[in-house]
Amino acid sequence: MLTIKNINTYYGKVHALKNISIHLKRGEIVTLIGANGAGKTTMLNSISAVTPPAAGQILFDDQDLAGLTPDRIVKLGICQVPEGRQVFKPLSVEDNLELGAYLRYRGREGRGAIRKDLDDMYALFPRLHERRKQAAGTLSGGEQQMLAMGRALMARPRLLLLDEPSMGLAPLVVQEIFRVIEQLRQERGTTVLLVEQNAKAALRMADRGYVLETGKVVLEGIASELLENKEVQRAYLGKDKKEIWEK
Amino acid sequence: MQIWEPTYECMPREELQQLQLERLQATINRVFKNVTCYRNKFNGLGIVPEDIQSLDDLKKLPFTTKEDLRLNYPYGMFAVPLREVVRIHSSSGTTGKPTVVGYTKHDIKVWSNLVARFMTAAGVTHDDVVQIAFGYGLFTGAFGLHYGAETIGASVIPMSSGNTEKQIMIMQDYKTTALVCTPSYAITIADRMEKMGIDPKTLSLRVGLFGAEPWSEAMRREIESRLFISATDNFGLSEIIGPGIAGDCEFKCGMHIFEDAFIPEIIDPETGEVLPPGSVGELVLTTLTKEAFPMIRYRTRDITSLDYSPCACGRTMVRMKKTMGRSDDMLIIKGVNVFPSQIEEVLFAIEGCEPHYQIIVDRKGTLDALEIQIEVTENIFFDEMKRQRAFLEMIEKRIDSVLGVGATVKLVEPNSIPRHEGKAQRVIDRRRI
Numbered sequence: 001m002l003t004i005k006n007i008n009t010y011y012g013k014v015h016a017l018k019n020i021s022i023h024l025k026r027g028e029i030v031t032l033i034g035a036n037g038a039g040k041t042t043m044l045n046s047i048s049a050v051t052p053p054a055a056g057q058i059l060f061d062d063q064d065l066a067g068l069t070p071d072r073i074v075k076l077g078i079c080q081v082p083e084g085r086q087v088f089k090p091l092s093v094e095d096n097l098e099l100g101a102y103l104r105y106r107g108r109e110g111r112g113a114i115r116k117d118l119d120d121m122y123a124l125f126p127r128l129h130e131r132r133k134q135a136a137g138t139l140s141g142g143e144q145q146m147l148a149m150g151r152a153l154m155a156r157p158r159l160l161l162l163d164e165p166s167m168g169l170a171p172l173v174v175q176e177i178f179r180v181i182e183q184l185r186q187e188r189g190t191t192v193l194l195v196e197q198n199a200k201a202a203l204r205m206a207d208r209g210y211v212l213e214t215g216k217v218v219l220e221g222i223a224s225e226l227l228e229n230k231e232v233q234r235a236y237l238g239k240d241k242k243e244i245w246e247k
Numbered sequence: 248m249q250i251w252e253p254t255y256e257c258m259p260r261e262e263l264q265q266l267q268l269e270r271l272q273a274t275i276n277r278v279f280k281n282v283t284c285y286r287n288k289f290n291g292l293g294i295v296p297e298d299i300q301s302l303d304d305l306k307k308l309p310f311t312t313k314e315d316l317r318l319n320y321p322y323g324m325f326a327v328p329l330r331e332v333v334r335i336h337s338s339s340g341t342t343g344k345p346t347v348v349g350y351t352k353h354d355i356k357v358w359s360n361l362v363a364r365f366m367t368a369a370g371v372t373h374d375d376v377v378q379i380a381f382g383y384g385l386f387t388g389a390f391g392l393h394y395g396a397e398t399i400g401a402s403v404i405p406m407s408s409g410n411t412e413k414q415i416m417i418m419q420d421y422k423t424t425a426l427v428c429t430p431s432y433a434i435t436i437a438d439r440m441e442k443m444g445i446d447p448k449t450l451s452l453r454v455g456l457f458g459a460e461p462w463s464e465a466m467r468r469e470i471e472s473r474l475f476i477s478a479t480d481n482f483g484l485s486e487i488i489g490p491g492i493a494g495d496c497e498f499k500c501g502m503h504i505f506e507d508a509f510i511p512e513i514i515d516p517e518t519g520e521v522l523p524p525g526s527v528g529e530l531v532l533t534t535l536t537k538e539a540f541p542m543i544r545y546r547t548r549d550i551t552s553l554d555y556s557p558c559a560c561g562r563t564m565v566r567m568k569k570t571m572g573r574s575d576d577m578l579i580i581k582g583v584n585v586f587p588s589q590i591e592e593v594l595f596a597i598e599g600c601e602p603h604y605q606i607i608v609d610r611k612g613t614l615d616a617l618e619i620q621i622e623v624t625e626n627i628f629f630d631e632m633k634r635q636r637a638f639l640e641m642i643e644k645r646i647d648s649v650l651g652v653g654a655t656v657k658l659v660e661p662n663s664i665p666r667h668e669g670k671a672q673r674v675i676d677r678r679r680i
Binding site: 003005006008018019020021022023210213216217218219220221225228229230231 | 262265266268269270272273276277280296297299300301327331351352353356536538
């Protein structure tokens, strides 16, 4: 469904992604793990064209994403849930959700479809229903995460890009978030590219994973196998390999 | 017929190539960081990992040879610290040091699965009783097949090599259905059964998985008709992973190389140039999934060709022909790698022996036989028969200990070994392969 070949992304002069190639199949949950600064978020931002890659190719269902603006990419069915939720704080929960369907208002499906999706979101996240009139800024971290995800889902994405959904959340809330991701795959067949610091939790849920180190992929594999890999533990801990290398 | 991992074995080529590219790039990134030998070689050519943007770019990378492994003996080519290595194997020592290979826990798992693939392709299922008549030890063959069979869920008899009568007794009593050994040993077993008056039809044997030495289609037919089994070929070498690189499917029209784990190339052994699909040349392999001992463009020295046309079994993976020989002078005798230069060294080391010699490899009955003929000189000629015999025995013993395979040494008349343009023909291989 998504095939990425040799993308290179820069922040000014910083070469953040060096020749990265990854792929996702329909219905797969794939995770990118790695230490801070390894390039995980940059990867998502490159796909959604927030920071478009300088070189390389991204194919989404055989369509080249080169040169497309973020809104076009959302329209194609790729939606990103940014790190730190980024909900519209003064707006109500329901307004936030409706904004997620912004590109669909003028579409052929009409308001009714959006209304139905809103109900689906409330079914998926009953908490959001309880607080639908409340300002998003007054929600707890976990609720804001649910809202951010719900907002993304309102665009009816076929590919969901999730950036650190568990960041700063209590373990029970993290469990809840991960349960929803799993449910999405089962019920809607949503394909998910998940970036996580919590490598353990992410690998437990994902089908496959890529390990990033300083902007490069150093390992690719079945998630359960990566979980047992020492290199993964090192990358996740952000420790320099040399420290534990013995010769 | 079953397919063990259809997701990979039957993967459409386009998907496979994407997977290969991803894994190749990750492997290059790792070896560049962790293996000094590769880093130096890449740096010497001014190559950085980012230069590898497509599978085609692989040919920009330098070859790895047995010599590199020897120079980095024993652990220099490992890409993980030794504490993460759970197994060490080694190939027979050629001239000088043997080559040492390592496996992480994950490597062993991957290896088991790859072997399970070709065993399944050969027809082995969890209902089979697999008798492994490869020697257990530093050699990768026995362990590879052992893990593969266990992964499938078959019942494994780790019989090890030798003791043919006991092999046959176990085959009869334990109702062995699948036999794992060298093809020449399969014929030894058939011969022995004939001598013992045992009808192979009374056995439960139905499939044979043969490897570790080159063999011909004629030999396959002989084994099949004498043991009443389906005789399948598989290919491997310890530097790459051991068995599990490629194996026959039920159509026996070339061994499928598991391309999600290895990238094969065929090169001209003289120029190193990559040859187009279908050409005959030296097989070069790059590993894509190995952690402990990744190999980049390893020159196997085996001569073969690749066939990318679709196979009736449904696997999309390329097929390699049976190996047709070697691009160096290495001989494979009883599954052991032998270089003529090793024999030469032994002869040189023996005082007074200025070697004009010839190596004759033959298949005596069914087993490989190695004979070394040395031209007599005054230094090594003794009037006394006893001293003469002791001298020859001493050479035989040295050769046995250096090569790991026995040889008969014979003295021949001076100038009786034919010389071509002043150079003696050192090796005569009379085996019908």
